[in-house]
Amino acid sequence: MTLQAAIATNRFGLGARPGDITQAQSDPRGWLEVQLTAPAAPPPELREMEDSATRLAATYATRKEKDEDARKPMREALRAAYRADAGRRIRAAIATDVPLRERLVHFWSNHFTVSTSRPIVAAAVVPYENEAIRPHVTGRFADMLLAVTRHPVMLAYLDNAISAGPDSLAGIRRQRGLNENLGRELLELHTLGVDGGYSQTDVRELARILTGWSIAAERDRDTGTFLFRPNLHEPGDKVLLGQRYDEDGMGEGLLALQRLARHPATARHIATKLARHFIADDPPPAVVAALEKSYRDSDGHLGEVTRTLLRQDAAWAPEARKVKTPTELVISTARALSGDIHPTAPAEEDAQTKPHADPALRAVTLLGQTPFAAPSPAGWPDQAADWVGPEAMVQRVDWALTVGETLGDRIDPRQVTEQALGPLASAATRQAVARAPSAADGLALLISAPEFQRR
Amino acid sequence: MTTTSSPDWPLNRRRLLAGLGGTALWTALPRVSFARTIGDQRFVLIVLRGGMDGLAAVAPYADRDYAALRGRLALPDPNAQGGVLDLDGFFGLNPALADIHPWYKEGQLLVAHAVATPYRDRSHFDAQDLLENGTVTPHGVATGWLNRAIAPLGAGRRLGLAVGQGVPLVLRGAAPVASWAPSPLKEADGDFLDRVAALYANDPLLAGALKAGLDSASMADHALNNDADMAMDGAMVDGTPKPKAVRLDPTQLGTTTGRLLADANGPRVAVMDLQGWDTHAQQGTTAGRLAGALGNLSKVLVALRATMGPAWHQTVVAVVTEFGRTARPNGTGGTDHGTATAAFLAGGAVQGGRVLADWPGLSDDRLYQGRDLAPTQDLRAVMKGILRDHLGLDDAALDKAVFPGGATPAATRGLIRT
Numbered sequence: 001m002t003l004q005a006a007i008a009t010n011r012f013g014l015g016a017r018p019g020d021i022t023q024a025q026s027d028p029r030g031w032l033e034v035q036l037t038a039p040a041a042p043p044p045e046l047r048e049m050e051d052s053a054t055r056l057a058a059t060y061a062t063r064k065e066k067d068e069d070a071r072k073p074m075r076e077a078l079r080a081a082y083r084a085d086a087g088r089r090i091r092a093a094i095a096t097d098v099p100l101r102e103r104l105v106h107f108w109s110n111h112f113t114v115s116t117s118r119p120i121v122a123a124a125v126v127p128y129e130n131e132a133i134r135p136h137v138t139g140r141f142a143d144m145l146l147a148v149t150r151h152p153v154m155l156a157y158l159d160n161a162i163s164a165g166p167d168s169l170a171g172i173r174r175q176r177g178l179n180e181n182l183g184r185e186l187l188e189l190h191t192l193g194v195d196g197g198y199s200q201t202d203v204r205e206l207a208r209i210l211t212g213w214s215i216a217a218e219r220d221r222d223t224g225t226f227l228f229r230p231n232l233h234e235p236g237d238k239v240l241l242g243q244r245y246d247e248d249g250m251g252e253g254l255l256a257l258q259r260l261a262r263h264p265a266t267a268r269h270i271a272t273k274l275a276r277h278f279i280a281d282d283p284p285p286a287v288v289a290a291l292e293k294s295y296r297d298s299d300g301h302l303g304e305v306t307r308t309l310l311r312q313d314a315a316w317a318p319e320a321r322k323v324k325t326p327t328e329l330v331i332s333t334a335r336a337l338s339g340d341i342h343p344t345a346p347a348e349e350d351a352q353t354k355p356h357a358d359p360a361l362r363a364v365t366l367l368g369q370t371p372f373a374a375p376s377p378a379g380w381p382d383q384a385a386d387w388v389g390p391e392a393m394v395q396r397v398d399w400a401l402t403v404g405e406t407l408g409d410r411i412d413p414r415q416v417t418e419q420a421l422g423p424l425a426s427a428a429t430r431q432a433v434a435r436a437p438s439a440a441d442g443l444a445l446l447i448s449a450p451e452f453q454r455r
Numbered sequence: 456m457t458t459t460s461s462p463d464w465p466l467n468r469r470r471l472l473a474g475l476g477g478t479a480l481w482t483a484l485p486r487v488s489f490a491r492t493i494g495d496q497r498f499v500l501i502v503l504r505g506g507m508d509g510l511a512a513v514a515p516y517a518d519r520d521y522a523a524l525r526g527r528l529a530l531p532d533p534n535a536q537g538g539v540l541d542l543d544g545f546f547g548l549n550p551a552l553a554d555i556h557p558w559y560k561e562g563q564l565l566v567a568h569a570v571a572t573p574y575r576d577r578s579h580f581d582a583q584d585l586l587e588n589g590t591v592t593p594h595g596v597a598t599g600w601l602n603r604a605i606a607p608l609g610a611g612r613r614l615g616l617a618v619g620q621g622v623p624l625v626l627r628g629a630a631p632v633a634s635w636a637p638s639p640l641k642e643a644d645g646d647f648l649d650r651v652a653a654l655y656a657n658d659p660l661l662a663g664a665l666k667a668g669l670d671s672a673s674m675a676d677h678a679l680n681n682d683a684d685m686a687m688d689g690a691m692v693d694g695t696p697k698p699k700a701v702r703l704d705p706t707q708l709g710t711t712t713g714r715l716l717a718d719a720n721g722p723r724v725a726v727m728d729l730q731g732w733d734t735h736a737q738q739g740t741t742a743g744r745l746a747g748a749l750g751n752l753s754k755v756l757v758a759l760r761a762t763m764g765p766a767w768h769q770t771v772v773a774v775v776t777e778f779g780r781t782a783r784p785n786g787t788g789g790t791d792h793g794t795a796t797a798a799f800l801a802g803g804a805v806q807g808g809r810v811l812a813d814w815p816g817l818s819d820d821r822l823y824q825g826r827d828l829a830p831t832q833d834l835r836a837v838m839k840g841i842l843r844d845h846l847g848l849d850d851a852a853l854d855k856a857v858f859p860g861g862a863t864p865a866a867t868r869g870l871i872r873t
Contacts, residue, residue, distance in 0.1 A: 323660070366640060384660060390668030393661065397651055398640040405641055432654055441647060448651045450658040 004028040006422040007316055010455045012278065013099035015332025017339075018419040029310055035100040036303045040135045043102075045092035049085060052127035052153050056215070056224030059123055078123040082116065085126035086371040087358035090327075094334040094360060104137040104306065105129065106327070107277055112148045112190060113379035114157040116372050121157045124224075125372040128153035138303030141270065141295070142261035145190065149182070149257055150226050152215045158182035158377060165211040165234020178234070183207030185377045191260040193269030202241055208234040209245060209252045267295040273382070274309060280321040281383040284314045320424070320454035323384040326367035328455065329396065330360050333403060333447055336420035337411065341403050367395055388453075397448050404444030413442030424451050493608040493723050495769050496804065496845050497716050499759065500601060500625065500726045503752070503776035504583065505733030509796030510782060510828060511745055512552070513566050513810070517545040520817035528784045530740050537741045542566065546810045550741045551749035554757050558801060559808055565800040565870065567837050568812035571778065571830035573860075577792035579733070582777035587625035589835070589858045602628030604842050604857045605724055616722035618712050626726045633722060705729075705751040709758025716770070717763045724846075729755065732776060736787035744789075756801055768803035771845050771871070775834060781826050782817060793827035798834060804845055806872045811837075832867075839866035844873075 005024035009016035012032050024031035041047075055078070062074040096102045109129045116122040132151045136144035148154050155161040163179035164171040171177060183206035187198045212233030216223045228250040238245040238252065243259065245252045260266060271291035275283035287309070294308035295301075309315055324332065334341045341359050364371065368387075374380045381387070388396075404413075413433050417425050429449040436442035446452055514530045515521050516539050522529045530549065531538035539547025540556040546566065548556050558564035573591045574582045581593035589600025605614045606629050615632030617623060626632050643651070648669065655662035708727065715721050731748040738745045752774065760767050779796025795815075800807065815821050815829040823829040835858045842848045842857060843866045854862050 388661060388664040390664055392668070393664035394643075394668035395640065397643050397648065397665065401641045401643045401647060428656070429654060432650055436650070441650070444643075444647065445650055445654065449654050450661055453661060 001025050001028060003318065003423045004316060005031070006424045007318070008032050009099070010332070010421070010424065011315070011320065011322070012103065012310065014093055014096070014103060014328065015335040016420050016422070017335045021419065021422045032100050032310055033307060035098040036138050036306055038098045038101055040138070042130050042134060043092040043096055045088045045095065046126070046130055049088070049127060049130065050081070052124040052131055052151070053224035055081065055124035055127055056121070056152055056156065057222055059120055060222035060224070081123050082125065083361070087361045089126050089129075089371065090331065090358070090360045090364065093331045094339050101137065105134050107274070108137050108144065109133045110374070110379040111273065112144070112154070113374045113377055114153050114372065115374045115377070116370075117375065118157050121153045124153045136302070138306065139301070141266075141300035141302055142258055144302070145257050145261050146254070148190070149186065149210075149253070150213060152224055152226055155182070155213055155215060155226070158185055160210055161214045163207060163211050164232045165208060167236070168211060168234050169231040171234070178204070178207050178211065180204060180207040182210060186260070189378055191269065192263055192265040193272075196263070196265035196269060198241060205238045205240045206256060209238050209240060209256050212250060213253060261300050264296070267292045267300070270305070271295055274305065277382050278309060278322070279315055287312045287314050320451065322455050323388055324453060324455050325380065325387055326369040327364050327371070329453065330363045330367065332420075332452070332455075334360055336416055337407060340407070363399060367399060368392060396453065400444040400447035403447060404440040404442070407440075407443060411439065411443060413439055413446050416443060417446050420446070421451050425449075426451060493605070493614060493846065495766070496723065497763070497766055497770040498724045498841065498846060499712070499716070499770065499772040500724075501752070501755065501772060501774045502583075502586070502623065502625070502726065502728050503732045503774060504728050504730050505579065505776070506582075506778045506780055506792055507732040507776040507796055508734060508738065508745060508780040508790050509568060510779070511738065511740070512549050512749060513542070513568055513797040514539050514547050514549065515545060515568075515814065515817065516547045518814075518817050524782055524817050526784050527788070528738060528740055528790070543810055549746065549749050551746040552753050554753045555801065562808040563801060563803055563805055565805050565807035566810045567798045567800070567832060568810055569795045569815050569828055569831045570798050570834050570837065571795040572834050574778065575794065577778065579777060579792070584624065586775065586777045586834070587623060591860055598628035599623070599625035600838070600857050601625045601724060601726065602630050602632065604846065604848060606630035607852065608846065614723045616712075616715060616725040618708065618725060618727035623726055623728060705754040706758045709755035710762045713759040713762030717766045727755070734780070735785065735789040735791060738789040770802040771804050771841050772799075772801045773838065773841060774799040774801070779828050782822055782828055783826065794823045795828040795830035798837060800837070800841070800870060804872055806869055811867070833864040835860070836864035836867045837870065839864070840868060840870040844871040
């Protein structure tokens, strides 16, 4: 069971901390399943964070500020808030006792990506995750879909907040128009998938249905909370995927989301993405089929679907077929080292730059995965070819060496190998670590080794 | 979907780490103490490591011996296709420096030619040490002349900035300095990479990516970063790993440095290294390894000027190298280690638009040891001139502490716009 325990911690967790493999050893799958019923509340690191509405309101206020001298510190405060949040999020992942849950949060957050590439939402991305994603990762997909779609951060990110039906009051009076961004991504990325059998007409119809899902303002001050604005809503009946929607204001969208969550194409899309994320870039069709069935049978209960995943034999194959993303690599390295990847704080930090100091946050940025900076609404890619390009591979090795040289003389890399990989470590890797010219190099070799780069 | 700027940190000042300042490297030199504070003047020292071929960077195209001597490495004259860019009817700029050619006419670019440090041998390691320590002997002292120059000016403030992963000798010493590294990552060396590659023997994906990465890195970094010869004889300084060259595109390097220097409360003096000058083979003329390196230099300078804004008017950038190269081409389309070379001064504070040279000529009997451009001016004189008239040091400090060889060579006059 030790091998299964090592797989449980690495493939389905965020990498083993010292003692994790031993702890999971008696019942590796049970060790994971119990995490699915753990409380959905945010981990301690993420509590007492400002909510997304506060952050959005501050962002809007910054944009409205005309005086550049006054605007500058406001903008810097927003940036600092993002950095602080992102640092807390990664520290939470390094410290968590329920790594499967945290993995699921990251997975679903990436599925429903919002990105700092739109500065309007940048200060609110982590609160968005806590509010719209985190409560639902083992709940019903339909609930998460609704929480996301009506979330102001998503509505701002994909421009729905300003989308106006051409025949709505605002459309007529102010000559504003329809924005299809959310409608399209909702079908293509969030639910049916690109091959899910929808047409451009469906994109437009869903956009029409969602007109009015917007963000509130009070007396000229944006509050950053959700508001359905009837004067933006396109009046009249709509037809989405062959189904008729009578004019019902916000009700149209609620119904559309429910139907999309239950759509067979959505079941297949979600099943494929989950299997690809946890098992292999090109997942076994039998696993996808099992997850798809589980999704349909449970009416999209994600805890149930995840449990089904854990019961697939293919999920426990010894061969590690997935390459870790930079985030997974950094988090698992820190976990292997009991949370510490860079114990020596750089000298003479000034207070202004303190938020930069988080070494894990720095590392993921260096390795190309700045938190919530995915290049498109499709989120970060989830296949090896996207992460181990030539330059990226060299950077990974350089980073391993940097960690090694920083920590090398404080740890015994052979012990770290045993605790982090256990039976997953190959004879070649054990030998390379043991024979390295220094502890620093030994640790760097462990981090560079295929068994550590993969999961 | 637009991808606009992210809230990612603009310039990461966290990486402005404390350098070697204050760590008792101050040893053999007398310390001239006097109170003085620096104004708004900026000074940037760019060290071209590996030995830049001055005859290729600034060609004396009108010298009657030039074309025959240089053979296949001779640059065409200004009227020819791809010819040098004329400066004063005698010297012409390598076309790889075309972007800074207009600066000459503006009076913001000065060339000092047939210039050399007092060093007369041909080791990179020793030559660079002497270039940086400011004395007449390699390894004579463990501090750098630029650190000694700013030591009395800072009043505790970090005036100096080293761009790179370590602080080069020229900026080491008692005065506290900052360093900024474009990437804080170590770069794995050959031995370590061999060990990693062995681990990837059964993982074609990772093995292939690593190999491709190293191949492309070595190509892309050729000019900035890669120099087999240097790696051989210059790997260590003071028993510590030699600061590695930065793996960064030159425009980014210049932009970042420029932004730091533009800051009113930022550093006043910066040092950066550029690699790729040790052109023993495939040196080329208007294209090839040297042209690539010159192009990088040009990009750094252009980016510096573009980002420094008004501060550029108070700036002198000095571009120096440890020695020149043989006047004649060698057998592999390159040149070997030589003696005199060219140096550049650029910036809004430079009294430019001229080539400063007591030209020795290129006939066989005029070449140093029958092979190199002969040195006719001392690089220390040029540096003294900048420190005195731009940063405001007095002769006593210059002759005793900064370049402790006495009053000779005297500071070159008139380098700075008044």
